[in-house]
Amino acid sequence: MWTLAFFKDGHAARWFENLFRQEADTGVFPIQSWADFEQQFQSQFFLVNAEADAVNALEGSSYYQGNWTVDDYLDRFLTLVSDAGYTDPQTLVVKFCRGLKTNIQGQIATMPFRRPADTDLEAWYTAAWRIDQARLTNEAFQSTLQSTTTAPTCSALP
Secondary structure, three states, X not given: OOHHHHOOOHHHHHHHHHHHHHHHHHOOOOOOOHHHHHHXXXXXXXXXXXXXXXXXXXXXXXXXXXXXXXXXXXXXXXXXXXXXXXXXXXXXXXXXXXXXXXXXXXXXXXXXXXXXXXXXXXXXXXXXXXXXXXXXXXHHHHHHHHHHHOOOXXXXXX
């Protein structure tokens, strides 16, 4: 029960609610032991064929960065690469670049100096992370600049 208390969002929360709904319907909680919990947890949250699912994701566009930060994109990308079993450095760089936001990928690809090699995945990660951190820092700076320049004014009472 203690472990289930942490299942508060998304699929985990729905599974948690369903367990209690089953208990309300039958009068018996559907998990009776830790072994039961492990088995049901695995059936709910572990992919049947993680490798095939990861390969399919990497061959499509669902893994693309979109609105994620580079950190979040990188976490997802590394998980997919690991699950897919991809190891060729050039293929990994191509997949990583394809999924990056176009402006970040373009900035790295057109770097006049110290552009990462097409087989140096770590250098691409680092370059993408630095560009994204610079963007986030600039956005924070711009938001504080705007808030100080648009301070409300007081009007005199009639």
